[in-house]
Amino acid sequence: MRALARETHLSPGHLIHPLFLVREDNKKEEISSLPGSFRQSLDHVLRDIEESMKLGIQSFIMFPKIPNERKDKTGTYSYDEKNFYLRAATKIKQEFPECALISDVALDPYSIDGHDGVVRNGRILNDETNDILARMSVAQAAAGFDILGPSDMMDGRVRAMRESLDSQGFTDTSIMSYTAKYASAFYGPFRDALDSAPVEDADIPKDKKTYQMNPANKREALIEAETDAAEGADFLMVKPALNYLDIIHLLKANSDLPIAAYHVSGECAMLIAACQNGWLDYKKAMPETLLSIRRAGTDAIITYFAKDYARMYREEELE
Ligand code: PBG
DSSP states (O other), X not given: OTTTTOOOOOOGGGEEEEEEEOSSSSOEEEOTTSTTOEEEOHHHHHHHHHHHHHTTOOEEEEEEXXXXXXXXXXXXXXXXXXXXXXXXXXXXXXXXXXXXXXXXBOSGGGBTTOOSSEEETTEEEHHHHHHHHHHHHHHHHHHTOSEEOBOSOOTTHHHHHHHHHHHTTOTTOEEXXXXXXXXXXXXXXXXXXXXXXXXXXXXXXXXXXXXXXXXXXXXXXXXXXXXXXXXXXXXXXXXXXGGGHHHHXXXXXXXXXXXXXXXXXXXXXXXXXXXXXXXSOHHHHHHHHHHHHHHHTOSEEEETTHHHHHHHHHTTOOO
8 A cells, every 4th residue: 555655756767876087097085074985087987887877877977086287277177188087978978878977067176276166356257157168068068978067056157058069069968057056065075075175265265155055045046947947958956955855846846847956975974974873774764865855856866875775776675
């Protein structure tokens, strides 16, 4: 009877597995603030994708850790032909043409200031940043990424990207926009993984509050959703996920686009820490958490638990 009345289903096909790519060869390093997730070189990433696909996960989102000597004020390495992140995408799509590979479109991994936008005189320059994001997008589409993920929250970036992509013939490349991305305290382990936190300097804003959303705001997410949809987004994302289930629900009710959620590093780290302490049972708390994100209205979930969930699904350990 319980099965007959069940309302929500979550299968590995809904999940997106995050990958942190480093330039070196033969490297796999656990992220200390996010146990179970790794910075990996391309050879390990390829193995990880193969394993995940066997478990039924088809979608991957990849982030680069850029060496400091490649960082500058305007992120020029992001569209450099020799960029190892772009080359890795080409290789991944050659080996696994059937996977959906999602990129990160943002300046922060490439920026010596550690910001998603160009910084000048202590301010983030929205429109100049959009020009760079558009250029980065074309380079990523050319490298083979299927879906581009603008994670920067500049106004107008979806339109800038869509126009550049279309004009260069990349009409089939999709955009998964970080529509409602909040200036959250829960991105810590991710910034540790990529060494991408805003730099400490008097001339550089110390947080991302001038472009990421205020956690106090809800209606503003509707404005962001409207503009992203009008500019050509193919997916709308809410980030983080757990503290923002109301926002997921709101966007689902107000848009016919597929809704994605990013179950971010800090949210996963909290649960891992409690389980490591013996305070929670991972095999129960983890699936319940993912189910809640799905129940709120998501079609696609980015989570560091994707492989563990898929393994439990395969072993029929889920209720
Ligand atoms: C930045 C970006 C961030 C995350 C994804 N893309 C961090 C930030 O905005 O500072 C966070 C993801 C996570 O915490 O898991 N472009």
